[in-house]
Amino acid sequence: MDIFTLAEANLISPPILFFVLGLIAAFVRSDLSIPEAIAKALSLYLVMAIGFKGGAEMAAGDLTWSVGGAILSGIVLSALLPVLGFGMLMLTTKVGRIDAAAIAAHYGSISIVTFIAASDAARFLETPGEGFMVAVAAAMEAPAIVTALILAGSAARASNGGEGHGESRLSVLKEIAANGSIVLLIGAFFIGWMTGPRGMEAVSPFFNDIFRGVLCLFLLDMGLVAGRGLLRNWRVLKPGVIGFGLYMPLIGALAGMGTGLAVGLDAGSLGLLMTLAASASYIAVPAALRLALPEARPAISLTLALGITFPFNLVAGIPLYFWLARLVTGTGG
Amino acid sequence: MDIFTLAEANLISPPILFFVLGLIAAFVRSDLSIPEAIAKALSLYLVMAIGFKGGAEMAAGDLTWSVGGAILSGIVLSALLPVLGFGMLMLTTKVGRIDAAAIAAHYGSISIVTFIAASDAARFLETPGEGFMVAVAAAMEAPAIVTALILAGSAARASNGGEGHGESRLSVLKEIAANGSIVLLIGAFFIGWMTGPRGMEAVSPFFNDIFRGVLCLFLLDMGLVAGRGLLRNWRVLKPGVIGFGLYMPLIGALAGMGTGLAVGLDAGSLGLLMTLAASASYIAVPAALRLALPEARPAISLTLALGITFPFNLVAGIPLYFWLARLVTGTGG
Amino acid sequence: MDIFTLAEANLISPPILFFVLGLIAAFVRSDLSIPEAIAKALSLYLVMAIGFKGGAEMAAGDLTWSVGGAILSGIVLSALLPVLGFGMLMLTTKVGRIDAAAIAAHYGSISIVTFIAASDAARFLETPGEGFMVAVAAAMEAPAIVTALILAGSAARASNGGEGHGESRLSVLKEIAANGSIVLLIGAFFIGWMTGPRGMEAVSPFFNDIFRGVLCLFLLDMGLVAGRGLLRNWRVLKPGVIGFGLYMPLIGALAGMGTGLAVGLDAGSLGLLMTLAASASYIAVPAALRLALPEARPAISLTLALGITFPFNLVAGIPLYFWLARLVTGTGG
């Protein structure tokens, strides 16, 4: 499959088209909107389903050393990518030290929604990836934040002090680890693993059959939210920052490709790791940073991650990463 | 199939019975209730599913001139029915000019929920109608409002003036066209059309298999809301107005039958067009009129459309319209 | 099947494991949470599905006298168990008269969620029980409250007096009978009965296929809510009261076994009746008691029913009751 076939198959799939519909609806100022409770429930469902399926696949397959390698490579990526991102931002934009660290944290961490969309696309493109990639995704959420707090440096430390509301790095890590979507992802993964194929059979209509349809509804919502976020806050994004939101995913994906090849991932898993590295968090990290780094302006990082990088990855990045992953692993043309 | 068989098949179907259960629960003052966020999500799902299915059917069939004819006849119906409705109200009730125009707007426009229920019933009755009827439904939402604003006449124009909050007719039309349910209906229709049978296959468990079950839950909610609306506001409905809520659908259905026959619709599509013409809006039009015609009292038109006409169409109207449609098109016995 | 096989089959099923995940997430202070609107919708769906399925099974089977016997035995259990519970509480704990009556009302009535989980487990354990057990569940909701009001005695009556806000016992009964979950359960039961197998076929993907998956999500929520309730209010539960929350279900189950055997229930139905008798209400009764017995402190009874008895029944009680039910009815090994 060449890259155009891949891109087309990705683009004219219902989930992506519903995302585009959401963007359009936002831009024509339609009042179409998904209630907050529903959006949250859809994301819980998707996280639960993806975790459970990953676990059930683990139970069906063999447990090999490559799992550990993949998880380790994810942690390294998450911990080191923020350094790169922070450097780029300080060099190429006028964003302040603290905001640069905050943005870098988002890009080192991962977007679980992008991962879910990539998993679906991977299945569609017939290179599904291994079940353990769910564990890799979970492992990549937190390390980036620690790095970012170190990068934020003295400014943050000073303000973390006084008045007794300061957060130690450990407590921030704890908070991230107890973040709802991570707990659910890991928990569902273990449940899928424990109950295996028999458990899966019992809940397959809910977790498998309707999955892609629910994803359509959810991506419609993400399109609406991304589009409205852009309309509302595009003024906070200077061109240099927008540029960062477009090339940083590519840098991340390439770094992911390198580490993924090093630990010997198959094409599907490699595509997923590249997507994870390329994606920017907008559930767990933004909330955690409001406590750990309250001086950072949330409008910049949220708008960038959700309004620029997420659509880019969804529409162009994912087919590109999977095409590259197939190419470098020598998977069928 | 004679009309009694049709009526019975409609009446003892789960969706209709859950609607009746909702009415009963409201009347016995049960505290049964569906959260607002859920009700909205259910309606979004149904609109999305019906649009997508219509589009996918379009992709499967041939594009003929009759599509254009059907859409045109829908626009004409929506634009002219309010004149008839307005005249009836001014002649037979004591409702004021502005309220009469507002009510007429509801009846010229369409109820997408009634359309969804009719589509389901049509499938049940084995005369499903064409996919393009979704486009007809979308086209019929707005024209009625323009007519109604003209009918409301000088009174409305005066109040639309001063203070700079006035709405030109064009901006009202824009607002209606950007109404969430219409954007979603049209968008899902095009997505279904673009992705065709292959796209449908991927999301069929979500958009097809569970559709009728979700409809049950939604109609339960509509029964509750219709029943409670009646209990709360029946005092604003004088007998003449209630009468209008019962015969206006029949007038609309007959007008729909005439235009539908003229453009050569099949039995199923004709039944759907009659239902559209017979139905009264209670999502898009009420909200738009609060801005375009704020002097109209919303309690009257909302209670009438949702408390009288919607139950009437659902329980008695739909089987009647489809029986008539089969009769006049000479469809099997 | 010996009790350990049963217990294991119950324990490593996805629904129970998701409940445990919810408990763990609450205890590690994760911010995982299901929006209120979603939790309510999930419970409505489950009640609707269980009622509908029960009714459809009734339509498929024969109507025998044992239905009446089962319903009667349920009413008797609900009316008399509170006397036992009240006595135990007055003897073994320091809880006041009014609080004891309130707690006893919860335990005489039933938890529809426990019933749903037990129905699912029963299917899993291949002793599904009869459709009419849904009617028994509905019949057992209210009687316990009347008994509890009598037990609360003069204290309650005095406060029910003055100021004209007093509630007669009849009006309390009416309120319970119009409680949303009961109306929905009974209504869906009759709809299932009326539409029978044909109706079921039309909505089976929604009411049957995805049922267990939805149950997983719902039990995750119940785990979260039960865990957080415990964390928040464990101080109000003295050891004697906690003990009551653990042995009262066993007493109830044994009483249920006796009456169930007397009216000749099969193993599955007997297991369900025992579960009903063992369960403690936390939807209908708590809300009704805030009006009928406002002096009772809701924190005690709610925390006990949801934080102690519900998890106990779910994890240990249900397999135990079904094992006993199979044993005493002499159902296969």
Add this chain to the structure above:
Amino acid sequence: MQTSLKKRLEIIIEMPAVPRLEGVLEKAGVKGWTVLPAKSGRGANGSWSREGQITNADRMMMVLAVIDPAMLDTVLERVYALLERQIGIVMVSDVQVVRAERF
């Protein structure tokens, strides 16, 4: 702009008792009120939160009514008679409104 002094009555009360409170307000002649949802809270009866809850027993609502000062005493007494037995609090403060005749 011409404004006039009214009383703003705010009652935070457990949800099952809201219909009863509305009955009390109606009988006392209050012409309008608005019910606002609350999400969580803490008080003498412990803390509560709506997250994931399916029972209505364990939640508070805020009922806001703007009333004429002349009615305050009657309304307050009747509301308090109900509140005495239910969980909740009452607050009264001053507000200025336009269109005074509507309250």
Add this chain to the structure above:
Amino acid sequence: MQTSLKKRLEIIIEMPAVPRLEGVLEKAGVKGWTVLPAKSGRGANGSWSREGQITNADRMMMVLAVIDPAMLDTVLERVYALLERQIGIVMVSDVQVVRAERF
């Protein structure tokens, strides 16, 4: 703690008109506001409730804006010009705030 007197403007208004109200506030120079959802209510136009509703026509929202007393008259006049035609009420009361320069 140093506090300063501001005016608390509360507007209960039907939802379809909220964007228009926000436009009015913005043009009048109001720097910030918060919109709170309401759940049900009663007034001269009858009673309403959000339970199960799918239309936005039939609901009220509460818009809360803390503004400088010097702006009150202008803001109130413009808001009232809008409110005159829509369903809703306006209340004004006194509040003390810290960080006075922000309002």
Add this chain to the structure above:
Amino acid sequence: MQTSLKKRLEIIIEMPAVPRLEGVLEKAGVKGWTVLPAKSGRGANGSWSREGQITNADRMMMVLAVIDPAMLDTVLERVYALLERQIGIVMVSDVQVVRAERF
């Protein structure tokens, strides 16, 4: 009816910081508070809305606490120390309550 003067403290604060604020209130000896959800808003940091959102980072909540006037200064200082670093505003106004001993 016998009422007594209390202070009504209203804090509009970003959601991730609410638990921290509750900790501050508790340590300062505040006996009760209620958290009300907000739906959208506008301020110096731009505008926000909850429609369709899945992150809690981008939303405000309103925390309402009725406290004794004697506590006001201490509470206000501690709340302000937190608010200084988080997004949000604080308002104080007068209210009359019945059952004064409960606040």
